[in-house]
Amino acid sequence: MSYDLSVYAAGPLSFDDLVRLVRGTIGLDVDGSPSSDAQSLMVVRGARRAYCFTIDGPFGVEAEDVPEDVTASVIGAKAVYQVLVEGSEEASIPHAVKFARKLAKATGGALLDEQTDEVWPRAKGSRVARPREAARPTELVTVNFYTLMSELPEDLPGNYIALARKYLPEALPTRFGTYEPHQGKLDRDGDQAFTDMWSENPRSRLFFKCDYPIAWGAIPGPEYPSSVWHASLYLDGAALADPGWLDGLRRFFVAFALESNSFFASVEVLRNYEWVSRSYERLPGAEEEIWPIHVGEWKGFVPYPQSWTWFGPEQAGIVSPYLTGRREQHGEYLFHVLAEKPVDRDQLTALLPDPTRPWIPKELATPCTR
Template identity: 75%
Template sequence: MSYDLSVYAVTPLGFDELLALVRSTAGLDVDGEPSSDADSLMVMRGARRAYCFTIDGPFEVELEDVPEEVTASVIGAKAVYQVLVEGSEETSIPHAVKFARKLAKSAAGAMLDEQSGEVWPKAKGSRVTRPREASRATELVTVNFYTETGKMPEDLPGSYIAAARKYLPEALPRRFGSYEPLQGKLERDGDQAFTDMWRSDPTHSLYLDCQYPVGFGVLSGSKENRPIGRTSLRFDGAVLSNPGWLEALRRFFVAFALESKSFFASVEVLRNYEWGTRSYKWSPGQEKETWPIDGGEWIGLVPYPQSWTWFGPDQISIVSPHLTGHREMHGDRLFHVLAEQPVDRD
């Protein structure tokens, strides 16, 4: 029998820091004098120095391997520790849990109880602190995915929810609907209701009210009378300075471009916007976005550079000779990066 706790760390501790953290906890110490290259520590408790728990790690972890429950609480986990109570020492479990929480706090991360599935600290909506100003100047970032209506997945909303929950929970819709006031609530109604509403009104788009820094989203209807459908997000450009959130956006962008069967997708930065208490606001002098579609018809690539673009197989041979910057192939589709952190068109 063992009791397993996983601590996902954004800033993993060095060996000396971890050792000091154990010894600063009342009643705990490590067994012997471990070497600095050890990847496991045995922790003892009390004057009798009885075995309490074992700490393994830190081990590198990919964003794809971070559980959704943890992603909802923390941005940019880079490593994981295992805190294990081995054997039948049930009296050691509270001590292990208390230390695992202390480790999570020190590593700017989160603890997952592998038995109950509970995460500490619990998710509180957006992982990004909302600025307090009632209105402030900012840049607006737009994310757009374009899919041929006839090739659109049967459950596009389900694919969207899955990608957002795994990588970018701020893009999950708090509320959704085809008209104002938005009728659906994801927390109350569940994922299937999101898909059902999209299917029940196939000629109209589904609008999303999301968590900061995402202000607004839209999914084209499943059978709109137009050849090309669009999925879009708008968010506050101030968050791009957060490297963990930026990497999460990148993973979401690639994942949903694949799942939505997008033949083109883009991320670009628009200048001279204002952000209010809940979302962005229109303002004088704001930069306009050029659309590659008109009335659902494809009219061609925009006449200025976009920071991130995604090309389907029919376009790659046409655009490839003209591209500079970083390229990533994902199957038969190309992710093109002009700027690692999206910037304006100039």
């Protein structure tokens, strides 16, 4: 019998730093003289140097394998340590828990008690610190998904919540409704209420507020009067400076584009905005999106390049000859990355082979201005 603790780390320690962390804890020491390539450390306690617990790892971990409750507390967990009290050493359990918390703090991570499923530290809203300034100039990042209404999955709101919990907890709809003030509250009403409100208002848009750095989002109902379903998120560009959060956004973008059967999706950076309190406002000269749909109909791609784009099988075949940058194939779908960290349209244009020419032929671009 053993007592198992898992520490998910955003920044794993070097072997020497791990040893120092153990020896810097009152009453604990490492048994013997382990080599730097050891994957396991035995920790002893007290003057008698009695066995206390074992540390295994760090072992690499994929975002898909990180428990949701851990993702809610940690941005970009890259590795996991196992802290194990082996045998019947119950007196050692408090020492193991105390050290595991210390290890979690040192690695910017979180501790999962495998016996109780409790996570430390517990999630408290956004994992991203809110800006202290009352108002701050920023770039606005827009995330858009486009799906044919005839191909819309049945439980899209439920899928959205599941993917947000897995990859990007800040995208969860904390408050939601079809008008202000929003009627629904996720932590009070539960996940099903979000789906129910969507299905009970089939011809309306369901708006929702999120935790910082995401201001708000919107998804149309399943019978919205349009041939193209269009979901959106709006977020503070300052969050993109965190590599772990950026990776979570990328994973969520790809996963939801697949789950929603999106034939097109995009991430775009707009300049000249101001972050105020829980949302954003336009400054003079603020850039606006050019949407590829007008009055519910697809009109063509935007006339300038976007940082991340997603193409269904038909669209990929049309634009593929003109794409530069990195490509990821997901079955028949194509995820195209022109800039790993989303940047504004002028910086993207400079990345094209010939910045004086449009990224796609003009006949493939939308004539709409909004």
